[in-house]
Amino acid sequence: MAIRFSEPVNAIKHSDTGDILKLIAQPDMISFAGGLPAEESFPADEIKKATEIVLNGDAGKALQYGPSLGYEPLRESIAKRMNRIVKTQYTKDNILITCGSQQGLDMLCRLFCNKGDTVIVEKPSYLGAITAFNLTQVNFVEIPGDGKGMIISELRKALETHDVRLIYIVTDFQNPTGITWTRERRAEFMQVVDEFEVPVIEDNPYGELRYEGEYLPSLTTFDTKNLVCSLGTFSKTFAPGFRLGWIAANPLFIEKLDLLKQNMDLSTAPFSQRVCETWLENFDFDAHVKSIIKLYKSRRDAMLKAIDEFFPKEVTHTYPEGGLFIWCTLPEQLKSRDILKQCIERKVAFVPGEAFFTSEGNTNFFRLNYSCNDEATIRDGIKRIADVLKENLK
Amino acid sequence: MAIRFSEPVNAIKHSDTGDILKLIAQPDMISFAGGLPAEESFPADEIKKATEIVLNGDAGKALQYGPSLGYEPLRESIAKRMNRIVKTQYTKDNILITCGSQQGLDMLCRLFCNKGDTVIVEKPSYLGAITAFNLTQVNFVEIPGDGKGMIISELRKALETHDVRLIYIVTDFQNPTGITWTRERRAEFMQVVDEFEVPVIEDNPYGELRYEGEYLPSLTTFDTKNLVCSLGTFSKTFAPGFRLGWIAANPLFIEKLDLLKQNMDLSTAPFSQRVCETWLENFDFDAHVKSIIKLYKSRRDAMLKAIDEFFPKEVTHTYPEGGLFIWCTLPEQLKSRDILKQCIERKVAFVPGEAFFTSEGNTNFFRLNYSCNDEATIRDGIKRIADVLKENLK
Numbered sequence: 001m002a003i004r005f006s007e008p009v010n011a012i013k014h015s016d017t018g019d020i021l022k023l024i025a026q027p028d029m030i031s032f033a034g035g036l037p038a039e040e041s042f043p044a045d046e047i048k049k050a051t052e053i054v055l056n057g058d059a060g061k062a063l064q065y066g067p068s069l070g071y072e073p074l075r076e077s078i079a080k081r082m083n084r085i086v087k088t089q090y091t092k093d094n095i096l097i098t099c100g101s102q103q104g105l106d107m108l109c110r111l112f113c114n115k116g117d118t119v120i121v122e123k124p125s126y127l128g129a130i131t132a133f134n135l136t137q138v139n140f141v142e143i144p145g146d147g148k149g150m151i152i153s154e155l156r157k158a159l160e161t162h163d164v165r166l167i168y169i170v171t172d173f174q175n176p177t178g179i180t181w182t183r184e185r186r187a188e189f190m191q192v193v194d195e196f197e198v199p200v201i202e203d204n205p206y207g208e209l210r211y212e213g214e215y216l217p218s219l220t221t222f223d224t225k226n227l228v229c230s231l232g233t234f235s236k237t238f239a240p241g242f243r244l245g246w247i248a249a250n251p252l253f254i255e256k257l258d259l260l261k262q263n264m265d266l267s268t269a270p271f272s273q274r275v276c277e278t279w280l281e282n283f284d285f286d287a288h289v290k291s292i293i294k295l296y297k298s299r300r301d302a303m304l305k306a307i308d309e310f311f312p313k314e315v316t317h318t319y320p321e322g323g324l325f326i327w328c329t330l331p332e333q334l335k336s337r338d339i340l341k342q343c344i345e346r347k348v349a350f351v352p353g354e355a356f357f358t359s360e361g362n363t364n365f366f367r368l369n370y371s372c373n374d375e376a377t378i379r380d381g382i383k384r385i386a387d388v389l390k391e392n393l394k
Numbered sequence: 395m396a397i398r399f400s401e402p403v404n405a406i407k408h409s410d411t412g413d414i415l416k417l418i419a420q421p422d423m424i425s426f427a428g429g430l431p432a433e434e435s436f437p438a439d440e441i442k443k444a445t446e447i448v449l450n451g452d453a454g455k456a457l458q459y460g461p462s463l464g465y466e467p468l469r470e471s472i473a474k475r476m477n478r479i480v481k482t483q484y485t486k487d488n489i490l491i492t493c494g495s496q497q498g499l500d501m502l503c504r505l506f507c508n509k510g511d512t513v514i515v516e517k518p519s520y521l522g523a524i525t526a527f528n529l530t531q532v533n534f535v536e537i538p539g540d541g542k543g544m545i546i547s548e549l550r551k552a553l554e555t556h557d558v559r560l561i562y563i564v565t566d567f568q569n570p571t572g573i574t575w576t577r578e579r580r581a582e583f584m585q586v587v588d589e590f591e592v593p594v595i596e597d598n599p600y601g602e603l604r605y606e607g608e609y610l611p612s613l614t615t616f617d618t619k620n621l622v623c624s625l626g627t628f629s630k631t632f633a634p635g636f637r638l639g640w641i642a643a644n645p646l647f648i649e650k651l652d653l654l655k656q657n658m659d660l661s662t663a664p665f666s667q668r669v670c671e672t673w674l675e676n677f678d679f680d681a682h683v684k685s686i687i688k689l690y691k692s693r694r695d696a697m698l699k700a701i702d703e704f705f706p707k708e709v710t711h712t713y714p715e716g717g718l719f720i721w722c723t724l725p726e727q728l729k730s731r732d733i734l735k736q737c738i739e740r741k742v743a744f745v746p747g748e749a750f751f752t753s754e755g756n757t758n759f760f761r762l763n764y765s766c767n768d769e770a771t772i773r774d775g776i777k778r779i780a781d782v783l784k785e786n787l788k
């Protein structure tokens with residue numbers, strides 16, 4: 001067949017991540033590979049009540065087409081909550097509802113970038129963002145961090161050297177590293193960004209899931225030029241099965257995104273949006289988030305404790321104050337893919353780190369997830385990984 | 395601000411359609427402008443039961459992330475139904491679930507086209523497809539029809555002259571014209587298409603809503619080279635508020651679309667998919683479609699009757715065997731935009747035809763929708779338009 005696919009589709013590399021995930025999907029495998037929220041955290045009974053309320057109310061409107069910006073009361077609720085938690089000053093006019101954060105990534109790249117444009121990402125960065133941006137065939141410049149956020153001198157150098165169209169970062173409990181940017185680093189970052197006038201995606205899927213310390217302000221609070229586009233999601237605090245997320249940005253961007261959304265899929269499902277908003281209105285979101293924090297905190301603690309107890313001291317790791325992930329660094333001579341193969345034989349799995357880099361190499365890292373296994377399983381799994389690590393370090 | 399948007403976003407033209415729609419949204423306006431399904435056609439009570447079943451069952455899975463291809467039982471149901479109604483020979487491996495048909499349009503254009511590629515469309519064609527394809531900055535070649543489908547000699551000429559990457563058509567009760575391609579024309583079309591080996595989007599949002607005559611087979615039944623991608627939707631037969639549609643195509647295309655979908659939004663909402671599938675399983679879809687047909691048929695009949703009674707004979711119109719639209723042609727000296735302005739003063743509205751063309755001109759057409767007004771309102775509205783037409787033809 002003479003069928004020709006588009007350039008971006010032809011350029012999608014076959015990664016072996018899919019193959020790894022299939023291997024991992026065995027029923028007796030302890031998997032720290034995914035990033036799924038725990039199913040026991042979903043408020044299923046409350047959601048049932050919320051859907052009843054929606055369908056007993058104005059069902060016709062809930063089941064009809066809706067505005068591409070999203071359901072207005074939900075946009076308002078999101079703005080208010082962001083203002084309270086991350087100190088923004090948004091109204092509904094700053095919010096557009098998306099089919100999860102992943103769509104936000106695709107939309108923002110389509111909004112700002114053409115083929116060949118340069119995008120700055122953290123080193124390492126979120127895999128789903130890298131693959132989304134690849135659909136626009138952009139080039140990446142990776143900026144390393146120092147545990148407190150991106151190294152600002154490196155950022156400045158990159159902005160002076162490249163014509164940068166977009167910067168993508170995760171400030172809270174980053175995926176994959178679990179690292180959180182300090183308040184000072186946020187301020188310094190925005191000073192440089194505002195100087196160069198480059199739009200920024202502040203991706204914040206886990207921000208509410210903070211297990212210690214206080215919430216830090218959004219980058220927008222340091223932004224004098226309205227450059228920051230924040231991505232949020234209900235996937236970690238409500239349920240991913242609704243595919244509900246949002247973009248928060250200045251109304252000029254939102255206006256353009258509205259046109260994009262209209263042409264991409266008309267709108268996010270009005271029914272799902274109303275169920276979510278009805279849930280927010282009728283139940284205690286804060287209490288629900290607290291219960292998730294309680295669940296995940298004890299899992300994080302169990303994993304950190306087991307790592308400290310069992311892992312050889314040559315393997316270092318990050319300390320996440322929230323979110324879902326711990327990032328481990330192996331001595332350079334070890335390759336995390338080789339370690340994974342041996343781990344899979346012991347029925348335990350994680351994600352090798354290479355996938356989170358846009359540059360080659362970076363073979364001695366791996367990511368651990370702790371949100372969807374109980375404490376005993378976490379301890380058991382970490383011990384199994386530790387055994388493999390010790391054998392390889394003999 | 396020095397912000398630069400992407401080329402496709404900069405190229406989105408400000409159309410005055412949005413302004414028109416705002417004008418039309420007055421409460422006392424009789425609007426034949428939209429294309430919405432009637433809210434009274436939504437099976438709200440059944441949907442309530444279906445959501446209960448889903449949430450009383452495996453709620454954890456329904457609320458969790460799901461596969462990017464879609465929920466397997468729903469993909470199977472769609473394949474089976476298509477095989478029965480439009481004589482395809484699909485399995486679940488031919489089906490990917492989308493956030494409505496609009497996303498299918500965006501995805502298929504992204505699958506096959508690069509900037510500057512040529513896409514063949516009918517003259518006129520569906521506005522939402524034209525705007526979706528514009529995001530990839532393609533060039534259009536319009537092929538006129540003769541009331542039985544595209545004129546094949548014109549199609550062949552275009553395929554010989556241009557390097558065509560994609561063909562987009564609506565074979566049943568087209569939007570905007572209401573015209574249906576004959577069986578013979580479908581066969582002739584696919585013979586030429588298979589000769590040139592160009593992928594085809596067969597968009598079929600209204601196919602099930604046939605008010606007379608028998609269902610005609612999908613283009614795939616004439617396709618020897620697996621080129622046809624069919625778009626389907628639950629927006630007209632279930633409820634648009636769920637944003638559920640699908641792409642049916644050969645597994646090679648589906649495999650690539652799966653990768654695209656993963657990067658675009660991970661998947662369509664698993665919760666919505668399960669509610670829809672549970673509804674299909676527990677209730678009588680055929681009987682539901684019949685009830686919608688009954689509702690819309692009498693509205694179509696009322697509109698055709700009123701047109702024949704009131705419109706001046708210089709204004710011609712199509713006869714839709716199904717779907718939602720009638721297409722009217724004015725004498726060339728009249729401009730439908732001028733007529734619309736006068737109609738809005740009489741509190742009645744329609745969509746001027748220009749928006750459905752990719753070429754300039756085409757000012758003497760307009761589209762009427764009959765699905766969301768009752769018979770008396772339809773009669774009243776058509777009479778008001780007729781009065782304006784008569785005044786302009788004096």
